[in-house]
């Protein structure tokens with residue numbers, strides 16, 4: 001995905017350099033027939049004390065504020081949302097209307113691609129992709145507030161990010177996997193950090209269990225078994 005960058009005017013955002021991103025907030029620019037580049041140029045030039053991380057039209061994505069910095073896109077005196085704020089969110093502005101004021105589905109589709117990408121990058125669940133309206137009650141993005149179906153269709157385009165479970169200790173794992181992982185742990189195939197904790201993703205348990213069964217419960221011997229396969233005599237045997 002191509003993401004162009006044009007640095008926002010320093011009067012429009014807060015430098016931060018490092019932070020946790022937990023929400024993605026969707027906006028629309030409320031202009032008719034504007035482009036992502038128009039907006040990036042505008043916010044680089046003018047001091048408005050407002051900003052967004054990304055601007056998206058039907059063809060292009062322009063980033064204006066780095067993800068690690070805080071854009072001023074959903075600040076308010078009063079909030080509807082309990083937790084989502086500028087400090088823990090990314091703001092995406094969609095150039096949603098053509099010159100006639102009609103909704104441009106291609107811009108929404110491109111924004112869905114970008115949103116999915118950012119969800120993966122920061123492990124953000126679909127539930128934490130929300131409208132500006134959901135944060136403060138502002139009528140933004142208006143077409144998606146006034147027509148709920150447009151919003152639901154957008155959300156349906158997003159890939160679901162699974163919150164990957166990571167096991168640190170063998171006793172936390174499913175019973176059927178404990179014996180295998182104890183052997184892998186004891187033989188040093190799975191390494192631990194200085195506190196003795198491993199980091200085994202849930203999704204890697206099944207493949208390792210299959211391999212353990214295929215090797216007759218000797219998965220920790222797999223490197224030796226692989227070496228055997230290099231032996232021409234054995235290769236002849238197994239054809």
Ligand SMILES: [Zn+2]
Nearest residue numbers: 027028132140
């Ligand atoms: Zn907004």
